[in-house]
Amino acid sequence: MSRAPHVGQSPPGQKLRRLAAGGGSYLADEQAAGELHLVVVRSREAHARISVDTERARTAPGVHAVLVGADVRPHTDPMGLMWTAQIQADAPTWCLAGDRVRYVGEPIAAVIADDAYLAEDAAELVDVTYERLPAVVEPSADSRPLLYADWTDNVFGRNRFEAGDPVAALAESALVVSGRYTSSRVAGLPLETRGVRAMWDITGESLTMWTSTQALHQVRASLSDSLRVPESRIRVCCPDVGGAFGNKVCAYVEETLVAFAARVVRRPVRWIESRPESFVATVHGRGTTVDLELGFNADGTITGLRATVLLDCGATPYMAGAGSGVVTSAMLTGPYRVSDALAELVAVVTNKTPIGAYRGFGMPEATFAIERALDEGARRLEIDPMEIRQRNLLRPDELPYWTPAMMCLDSGRYGELLGLVADRFDWDRARREAADARAAGRLVGVGTACYLEASNFGPSTSAAMMGINNPGHDRAVVRMDASGLVTVLTGQTPMGQGVETVLAQVAADEVGVALADVSVVCGDTQACPYTGYASGGSRGAGVAGSAVMMAARGLRAQMRAIAAHLLEVDPSAVLDTEFGFATVAGKQVNVAQVAQAAWRATDLPPEAQPGLEAGFTYDPQNFAFTFGAVAAAVEIDPDTGTVTVQRLVYGHDCGVQLNPALVEGQIHGSTAQGIGAALYEELPYTADGQPVVQSLWDYAPPLPGNMPPIESVHLETPSPFSLNGAKGAGESGAIPLPAVVANAIRDALGADHGHVVDTVPITAERLLAALSPMAAHPMGPLEPAAPARSSAF
Structure with missing residues (x-):
């Protein structure tokens, strides 16, 4: 070859x-x-x-x-x-x-x-x-032996976000919900x-x-x-x-x-x-435990939050370092109004494969903790789970809103979207039917969760404040050849998310050509312009898309100047046609004629250079925050512990949808991974540090039969921090699904088994142990058997 x-x-x-x-x-x-x-x-x-x-x-x-x-x-x-x-x-x-x-x-x-x-x-x-x-398997700041001789303990890094007076706020609360919420290690696969x-x-x-x-x-x-x-x-x-998937x-x-x-x-x-x-x-994802205290007034409004995030980094921090833990601690307040909060990160090393990026990167872990605690607060205060969220969600007139972690939530109609989800799900009726089913002996439950997705990763100054050592700008180049065909050059990488389709659409719309006339060049540092933060952080549409939009507009301006010269009118007098330019008098030139004139260079305006090419480098002002709300219905088989997700209604607002079909596809794909993390997928280790999973025989990703039908409702609230108003959609399903499934299972189990849903995945074995107190296995993770020593390595 x-x-x-x-x-x-x-x-x-x-x-x-x-x-x-x-x-x-x-x-x-x-x-x-x-x-x-x-x-x-x-x-x-x-x-x-x-x-x-x-x-x-x-x-x-x-x-x-x-x-x-x-x-x-x-x-x-x-x-x-x-x-x-x-x-x-x-x-x-x-x-x-x-x-x-x-x-x-x-x-x-x-x-x-x-x-x-x-x-x-x-x-x-x-x-x-x-x-x-001796191997360090359980993550702890006090673990021994030391993995690195020149360290004083096994703590790799610490981070802290604080605002207001959370100690006083919790002390004055009518109710404080305390919990430990664990997101187990998973494979990106x-x-x-x-x-x-x-x-x-x-x-x-x-x-x-x-x-x-x-x-x-x-x-x-x-x-x-x-x-x-x-x-x-x-x-x-x-x-x-x-x-x-981030791996x-x-x-x-x-x-x-x-x-x-x-x-x-x-x-x-x-x-x-x-x-x-x-x-x-390959780096694992998640591996995070959040110890959370969440305070409430008697009416269910949040008073304060205090949390410790423990991140198991594995044996070496790799390139992502403690990044996912930083994101978890920064995102713990979710889309809610919280003035008094403290989140401390403790990232530790263990004798395991390093933790790195996986779809959601710290946000599923944060969402799981805050949404589980919020649900428990609703239960104890006897407030409807939808209603307690409505009382705490930020209103549009409060946005932009600076969180305790100094993240600026840009825009959204949070309460409106949650209401649309409740209406589509028929929440009140679903709760009654679930209660009736439980009264008849079936384990049926419903749950809800809200979430934020930090997207358009890349504001270089903001990223630096979070400890990101890469810049966040993205450059695009758009050129037209002599036949009128357009090429987009980008540093983004297609990996199934459809980014090349979106960028081609943007260029076609802005330049004024058919989509079939646009090609996208990617995958080569020698040919493609620089992107500071790669194809991650849900930034393809908002950041790269904005760069392509502005570069394409620059190209269109060059074309307009040449067309005006050919039509012998001022550029301001040129009218756009479907695939070309015209004057009021009806004289026309098409795109191909303009392109040929540009490259032949025999009849150009005095200030014009031969050829047609424009570039633009975009560094967003801030992150853009996608908002979503989900409602789910589940049923547990008491004989097998199997959980069936019967229905899922997904509310989603990612700003301007450049391609609605791709947005829907992103939701479906990441929902599958969210269900996997909620119910099936984990990478346990034995007490001496041996990985239990060493092949697909040992790992349980979700199958098509595990996927429920997904009903979607959408709002489009543009972000003021991206030039095209788009926010990210790539991680939206993975972020809330563990929380919403856990809340629905908690509803199905009733009052006696709340703790079993505070660790994901909520496997059949764990549910059977919870449902059968006399079972041989104790509550919590089953002790994995030592694997056979494979010759695979």
Whole structure:
């Protein structure tokens, strides 16, 4: 196959037809002539001192090199961090371990051979001797032993948000609800696992890398730092991406490792992550416990909030650092009026796979805590769950509103949307029918939850205040060729969310051409303009879309000036037609004629330059906050513990919907992941730090049969902080679903079993234990059995 880097360039409709016909080109589908295969030897122990003997592996058939930490570390630097907490310890992340490993799956050695089979065989010959050390499994500031000898404890970072006097507010409250709300570790589980291909030029000075990522420019920056190579000598390309969900938004050590290996062997090198590897090598999501106190007046209005957020970072903070915990603590007040609040983050290290980005990034954890506490407050005060939320939701005339974490909530009609959800769900009737069903012996319940989604991630100054080390601006370039066809160049990465369709729509509308005449170029740092925060944080429509809109308007202005010159009128007198320009007298030129004139450059206005191209860099003023409200009905089978979500009504306001069908698709997809986190998905560890899940046999994502019908109601309240009024929609389903399902299950269980729904997932085993007090297993998570020692690593 060709060595030419893959660059995405096709009209959106053509790309969809290609993908539907099986024409997707993913990283594992491509291979350069002479490309070697790399296999990573990973730790089988959670915490140990190690010694490595590679002699047998080096002499195995087809092996070109075997690398260990001592080979790589003198010539590379640790990875940098994208997020930094206010008070943070130093925990360097290397691409290969030294003399100590800290989690099952940590890279120890790399074997490079002629093909994947020979590399796997040789990897089995790498002899690793482990001197086992005690493992830290339960996250705690007081845990021992220390994972890093120069630390005073296992706390990686702390952060604090405070406003007003929460201590006094809670002391004066008529009711204080206290709870511990845990969101267990989960896997992002993209269908395409990660992969990396790397090739140096003949001088060994310039690197081309192909990687399955959401973050081309961030990977380039990370490689530059770790390999000590200027960014201008690194080209990062991305083929089609088979799902990402935040897991691929950061750089990974394997990218540094594969690039280094390619330089050593002077050949192209590839690494394709296996599914067992992905469960321990790709960052996990969630892993957060919130201890929350929420105060109420007798009428149900919130008086104050105090919380401690405990984030299990895993063994090393990776690029996201304590970022998800920062977001959780910042978002705990939700869309509610809370003047007195304190949220403290304590991020700790354990002997587990690192935590990183996953759809929602800290917001599901915050929503789960505040919405569970709010529901318990409603129950104890005997106030309808819908009504207690209406009494506390911010009103439109209170927005913009600065939260205790100094986040500016931009716009929304929160109460109106919650009312629409209640009407569509027929809330009062649904509650009566659920009560009647329980009286008849069935475990039926209804629940509701509200949420905010912080989107349009990227205000560079605001992001810096939150500890984000990346800028947030996004640049777009729009050009028209001599035939009138339009190309949009963007640093955004399509990964199933439809961003190329949205950007093409925006350009077509602004330039004045058919959608089929617009192509989108992405996936190549050499061809595409810079994006500061990658394709994450629900920023494609609001940030990249605004950049494309303004660039396209600039292009249209150039076209108008040329058209006016051709029509021999002042630009202000030019009229827009469907695909061209005209004068009042009826004289016309079409887009193709203007484009040809621009490129031929024989008859242009004096001030015009030949060609048609415009660019725009957009750095939003602030985040934009999507609001939503959900109502659900569930039934529990008392014999099996199975929960069936019978109905789901989803209220959603993401500002201006640039493509309503894509918004609906985002809601459906992220709802599935939210249901998975609520009922099925978790990554438990044994007491000695062994991961229980090492294959899809052990992991339970939701299946199509677990998905309820979804009814949607929408409002469109534009954001004043994005040029096109759009807010994000990518994480909207994942954020509220654990909370709304837990509240509905709590309603079904009645008064005696509230604590079982304060940890997600609410598995069948946990429900059966709650429903059968004499069951063999105690309340809470079942103790996982130790897994068989697999040879997968």
